[in-house]
Amino acid sequence: MEILQGLRKPYKELPSKYFYDEVGSQLFDRITEVDDYYLTRTESLILQQQIEAIAAALGPQCMLIEYGSGSSIKTRQLLDHLVDPIAYVPIDISREHLLQASLTLAHAYPTLEILPICADYTSAFALPQPSRPGKRKVAYYPGSTIGNFDSEPAKRFLSQIAQTCGKGGGLLIGVDLKKDFAILHKAYNDCDGVTAQFNLHLLERLNEELASNFQLDQFGHYAFYNPGQGRIEMHLVSLQKQEVQFGDETITFDNFESIWTESSYKYTLDEFRQLANSTGFQVEHVWLDPQQLFSIQYLSE
Numbered sequence: 172m173e174i175l176q177g178l179r180k181p182y183k184e185l186p187s188k189y190f191y192d193e194v195g196s197q198l199f200d201r202i203t204e205v206d207d208y209y210l211t212r213t214e215s216l217i218l219q220q221q222i223e224a225i226a227a228a229l230g231p232q233c234m235l236i237e238y239g240s241g242s243s244i245k246t247r248q249l250l251d252h253l254v255d256p257i258a259y260v261p262i263d264i265s266r267e268h269l270l271q272a273s274l275t276l277a278h279a280y281p282t283l284e285i286l287p288i289c290a291d292y293t294s295a296f297a298l299p300q301p302s303r304p305g306k307r308k309v310a311y312y313p314g315s316t317i318g319n320f321d322s323e324p325a326k327r328f329l330s331q332i333a334q335t336c337g338k339g340g341g342l343l344i345g346v347d348l349k350k351d352f353a354i355l356h357k358a359y360n361d362c363d364g365v366t367a368q369f370n371l372h373l374l375e376r377l378n379e380e381l382a383s384n385f386q387l388d389q390f391g392h393y394a395f396y397n398p399g400q401g402r403i404e405m406h407l408v409s410l411q412k413q414e415v416q417f418g419d420e421t422i423t424f425d426n427f428e429s430i431w432t433e434s435s436y437k438y439t440l441d442e443f444r445q446l447a448n449s450t451g452f453q454v455e456h457v458w459l460d461p462q463q464l465f466s467i468q469y470l471s472e
């Protein structure tokens with residue numbers, strides 16, 4: 172199993188997708204509201220300031236496909252400004268959230284066709300056919316979640332989006348930028364300790380769901396910017412030599428040994444353009460906040 176395989180490696184790791192159970196998703200929502208985590212509020216600011224230009228770039232009669240739509244709350248701003256959208260396709264792995272969000276949206280936008288897909292958006296899924304033809308398919312991937320992919324998986328994922336949207340299609344994406352390390356450091360070591368709680372919750376989840384016996388107070392949150400790799404690395408560091416039981420299997424930890432739980436890559440505009448170009452996209456527009464912390468970009472095929 173993926174989790175045990177990661178913990179058996181010489182440099183232990185756990186896939187970051189396991190952060191997001193009910194409690195983990197709530198903790199992430201809290202992260203997006205802490206002062207130190209600039210990403211979400213900066214992206215919202217750009218969206219707010221540039222919404223007319225963004226809607227114009229997407230053009231009339233597009234089919235908007237949101238990858239990892241969650242509650243779809245922030246998408247409303249975009250939907251409010253799109254000209255005659257053909258359909259909104261929210262994709263999310265959590266069926267309950269997806270259905271609830273779709274019902275709420277259907278109520279708020281009675282003339283918009285909403286075609287939810289319950290799927291892991293990184294694997295193949297079939298796109299539903301809207302009831303009237305549109306001008307283009309546009310994927311929406313906000314939040315700089317692309318930063319949580321290593322380079323090759325990021326290429327594969329963007330190529331898959333390019334294939335889904337087809338010729339003439341587009342991608343509206345939030346991309347976090349390289350910046351002063353101190354700002355990055357604070358964002359992943361917030362003084363309210365919410366990111367530490369979010370990271371440690373992963374062990375709590377394993378204890379609950381896989382009956383392991385991690386002692387949460389014997390692991391510490393450690394996040395730092397690795398400038399050579401251009402990424403924040405998030406780790407859980409063992410605070411003593413210890414053993415953790417997974418059924419019959421014992422995982423041993425040395426003092427200060429770490430489990431790598433997440434990477435969050437930061438890009439320069441040039442680096443992201445190169446990545447986009449390698450997947451069949453061209454960067455058409457880049458919108459920035461005044462401090463140039465974050466970018467919203469429109470890529471076309």
Ligand code: AVI
Pocket residue numbers: 202210314315316317318319359366433434435
């Ligand atoms: C979801 N993703 C873009 C967040 C990030 O900034 O990489 C996840 C996160 N991890 C710690 N804080 C936020």
